């Protein structure tokens with residue numbers, strides 16, 4: 513996403529610079545001077561003023577974007593750091609420094625972007641009193657590990673922010689409760705930092721928030737029920753933190769949500785939340801690595817849009833609901849591995865058209881397995897001592913893979929499970945001889 517928006521930015525800049533002619537008004541000299549100062553602070557090894565002596569809105573390094581306000585050009589976007597050879601944004605040197613006061617002259621600045629700019633851990637950047645221009649709408653820091661700072665100073669006065677994306681930096685301390693004042697915020701992505709403490713209740717005030725990603729930090733405590741007030745949310749990722757208590761029931765209000773990841777937290781013993789069944793647009797849901805335990809509930813009837821489910825390592829017991837195979841027609845990934853599930857594998861899984869991986873390893877599943885080659889290759893079944901392959905050389909064992917290690921069924925297995933697995937349509941689909949015939953017909957173009 514970030515890379516994409518950079519390249520569009522650059523394309524924009526390309527056309528934009530062509531459209532300017534010499535008799536148009538020039539960039540304000542204070543902005544011009546401030547940009548040289550910023551460039552020198554990020555990379556003193558490049559002679560910026562010699563390379564770009566002219567008006568910086570007519571000819572500037574890539575990543576610098578100008579726009580007009582009342583016929584006067586201003587710098588509105590600054591993108592720094594090596595992104596790719598195609599987008600030669602000004603690279604940062606290993607002793608790059610970040611001095612927010614250098615940015616105060618850019619009073620029209622809407623976006624500030626740093627990618628892999630501050631990565632020299634010998635050169636820790638600790639901001640005590642910065643003040644980026646309050647015109648900023650997007651502040652993006654990706655993979656700048658030498659920024660080791662609390663969040664608070666970064667947020668001072670930036671009440672127009674719509675996107676705050678801070679991924680893979682060294683931000684630590686709490687998420688300040690002033691975050692609730694950023695009422696225009698649409699994306700808050702703070703993943704892969706060292707943020708800690710509880711999530712403030714005020715977060716629930718961000719009505720326009722579409723993306724909330726606090727993953728891979730050290731947050732803990734209960735997620736406030738108020739997060740359920742964020743009814744615009746499309747993506748909620750709280751994975752890899754230390755959140756505990758119960759998953760808030762109020763999440764059932766998040767009707768637009770398509771992506772929910774709560775995996776690898778400390779949620780306990782409350783079972784798979786039933787409210788999932790009330791979020792009809794859900795496409796991906798991950799709860800792995802929380803000992804929620806209990807059975808997999810029958811909540812799948814309205815969840816036909818679901819494509820990926822991660823329910824690994826959750827202490828789940830009981831049978832895999834047949835309804836999952838019946839309703840989840842778009843399922844491509846299903847992780848139920850490392851639970852305590854028993855019973856048979858629903859034969860409906862064999863009909864999943866888009867299945868890419870169905871991982872049922874390390875459970876206590878039993879019975880015969882007879883799936884077509886296509887689905888068979890996607891099945892992972894190791895660590896289920898009670899499972900056996902339906903046919904001695906059934907179609908799915910041909911390609912070895914994860915099924916190869918299963919024992920062929922004994923006559924007794926075949927008899928005891930035949931009722932379950934061989935009835936109606938499944939016989940048609942899974943009998944190897946008929947399958948060969950069907951494939952022949954397909955091959956011949958019928």
Ligand SMILES: *[C@@H]1O[C@H](CO)[C@@H](O)[C@H](O)[C@H]1NC(C)=O
Nearest residue numbers: 555556557605606607608609
């Ligand atoms: C940064 O490094 C360059 C050469 O690598 C050097 O010329 C410059 O003085 C250094 N700046 C600081 C502030 O250390």
Ligand SMILES: *[C@@H]1O[C@H](CO)[C@@H](O)[C@H](O)[C@H]1NC(C)=O
Nearest residue numbers: 594606628629630631632633
């Ligand atoms: C910092 O970034 C530069 C440029 O991308 C890279 O060459 C260097 O290896 C990085 N250093 C670390 C410690 O990641």
Ligand SMILES: *[C@@H]1O[C@H](CO)[C@@H](O)[C@H](O)[C@H]1NC(C)=O
Nearest residue numbers: 636637638639640660661662
């Ligand atoms: C950063 O600055 C703050 C306040 O000036 C100080 O309390 C803190 O110890 C500093 N942190 C580091 C890692 O230097």
Ligand SMILES: *[C@@H]1O[C@H](CO)[C@@H](O)[C@H](O)[C@H]1NC(C)=O
Nearest residue numbers: 641642643644646668669670
């Ligand atoms: C924040 O904005 C107020 C009013 O615009 C200003 O007085 C104050 O100096 C600003 N604070 C910082 C840290 O820039």
Ligand SMILES: *[C@@H]1O[C@H](CO)[C@@H](O)[C@H](O)[C@H]1NC(C)=O
Nearest residue numbers: 660682684705706707729730
């Ligand atoms: C941040 O977290 C990483 C991994 O959790 C850890 O290695 C690093 O020491 C932490 N840094 C600080 C400043 O706490």
Ligand SMILES: *[C@@H]1O[C@H](CO)[C@@H](O)[C@H](O)[C@H]1NC(C)=O
Nearest residue numbers: 716736737738739740741762
């Ligand atoms: C936000 O959520 C909390 C708890 O779910 C609720 O008590 C409160 O009324 C909600 N506030 C608004 C403004 O919707």
Ligand SMILES: *[C@@H]1O[C@H](CO)[C@@H](O)[C@H](O)[C@H]1NC(C)=O
Nearest residue numbers: 793815816817818841842843
């Ligand atoms: C399943 O996926 C197809 C193709 O991506 C999509 O058109 C369809 O709406 C999806 N089904 C549901 C129930 O969302």
Ligand SMILES: *[C@@H]1O[C@H](CO)[C@@H](O)[C@H](O)[C@H]1NC(C)=O
Nearest residue numbers: 852854855875876877878898
């Ligand atoms: C596995 O399931 C069988 C019944 O199919 C049961 O007798 C056995 O106790 C189960 N084992 C575990 C470890 O749950």
Ligand SMILES: *[C@@H]1O[C@H](CO)[C@@H](O)[C@H](O)[C@H]1NC(C)=O
Nearest residue numbers: 901903904905906909919920
């Ligand atoms: C197929 O079954 C025969 C006899 O039942 C057995 O000798 C043979 O090893 C089996 N083949 C495989 C691949 O399991």
Ligand SMILES: *[C@@H]1O[C@H](CO)[C@@H](O)[C@H](O)[C@H]1NC(C)=O
Nearest residue numbers: 903904905906907944945948
């Ligand atoms: C089973 O495998 C043997 C040898 O591997 C082969 O001769 C036989 O035709 C196979 N039977 C079926 C039904 O595919």
